[in-house]
Amino acid sequence: xxxxxxxxxxxxxxxxxxxxxxxxxxxxxxxxxxxxxxxxxxxxxxxxxxxxxxxxxxxxxxxxxxxxxxxxxxxxxxxxxxxx
Amino acid sequence: xxxxxxxxxxxxxxxxxxxxxxxxxxxxxxxxxxxxxxxxxxxxxxxxxxxxxxxxxxxxxxxxxxxxxxxxxxxxxxxxxxxxxxxxxxxxxxxxxxxxxxxxxxxxxxxxxxxxxxxxxxxxxxxxxxxxxxxxxxxxxxxxxxxxxxxxxxxxxxxxxxxxxxxxxxxxxxxxxxxxxxxxxxxxxxxxxxxxxxxxxxxxxxxxxxxxxxxxxxxxxxxxxxxx
Numbered sequence: 001x002x003x004x005x006x007x008x009x010x011x012x013x014x015x016x017x018x019x020x021x022x023x024x025x026x027x028x029x030x031x032x033x034x035x036x037x038x039x040x041x042x043x044x045x046x047x048x049x050x051x052x053x054x055x056x057x058x059x060x061x062x063x064x065x066x067x068x069x070x071x072x073x074x075x076x077x078x079x080x081x082x083x084x
Numbered sequence: 085x086x087x088x089x090x091x092x093x094x095x096x097x098x099x100x101x102x103x104x105x106x107x108x109x110x111x112x113x114x115x116x117x118x119x120x121x122x123x124x125x126x127x128x129x130x131x132x133x134x135x136x137x138x139x140x141x142x143x144x145x146x147x148x149x150x151x152x153x154x155x156x157x158x159x160x161x162x163x164x165x166x167x168x169x170x171x172x173x174x175x176x177x178x179x180x181x182x183x184x185x186x187x188x189x190x191x192x193x194x195x196x197x198x199x200x201x202x203x204x205x206x207x208x209x210x211x212x213x214x215x216x217x218x219x220x221x222x223x224x225x226x227x228x229x230x231x232x233x234x235x236x237x238x239x240x241x242x243x244x245x246x247x248x249x250x251x252x253x254x255x256x257x258x259x260x261x262x263x264x265x266x267x268x269x270x271x272x273x274x275x276x277x278x279x280x281x282x283x284x285x286x287x288x289x290x291x292x293x294x295x296x297x298x299x300x301x302x303x304x305x306x307x308x309x310x311x312x
Binding site: 010013014015017018021064065066068070071 | 141142145146149177178183184185187188189190191192230232233234258
């Protein structure tokens with residue numbers, strides 16, 4: 001089995017309404033040294049290893065479903081996982 | 085004239101749209117399931133608001149993968165009027181029929197109230213019954229209505245007169261350029277966040293949205309009178 005961990009965040013150029021709300025709270029709580037908060041999504045995919053090109057498959061899944069590339073960026077890592 | 089009102093799992097304004105065109109305007113309308121692949125029997129396509137698939141992944145992201153979307157894209161290519169309201173607008177951007185994307189509202193809150201909306205372009209099949217600059221009272225009801233597009237796209241939208249409605253008394257959600265509704269480059273696909281079907285009868289507090297549907301009907305009648 002393989003596992004793909006996908007991280008989706010808003011593109012740098014896009015104001016993150018959740019991050020903006022969160023940083024205001026952090027500053028109110030005294031965490032003045034926090035300069036930026038970007039809130040995103042984390043997706044775990046468990047994939048049967050059939051020898052196919054996982055990079056192509058994961059990229060396709062991201063761009064056709066998980067990520068709206070108009071506003072979001074993503075990165076991912078593919079890991080080996082032990083069979084249970 | 086026959087309208088298709090598309091029903092996705094989680095659509096909730098489908099009955100309101102149906103009521104506006106069928107009961108208020110007296111046109112033909114049918115509900116169409118999201119697995120339908122043939123829309124050739126309909127003259128106009130309406131995508132309702134609500135929260136298709138519970139807004140899972142992103143608002144509209146799963147609805148755009150349903151079989152009916154291919155038929156909607158074909159109808160749009162054929163030049164049929166396609167109107168998406170609220171979640172319907174989000175689905176149209178996800179499907180690539182309209183540019184841009186939606187973010188959570190600037191202030192994080194779901195907003196449900198009547199707002200002022202100005203008609204910027206009345207030369208579309210959806211707004212011909214309005215006058216340019218006319219100000220309307222139409223409710224919005226959305227949590228992810230913060231329209232975003234990059235600067236280049238915004239300049240293009242302005243140059244092509246694709247911006248049809250703007251918020252005119254404060255920007256409720258943070259949308260770029262106060263955009264409340266826009267059309268495709270060809271002009272036959274409109275997405276709008278305000279809900280005209282919720283402002284289609286005086287008993288609802290406003291009739292200002294009804295002209296969206298009247299425009300569609302009148303434009304269709306005129307183009308078919310020419311063909312006959």
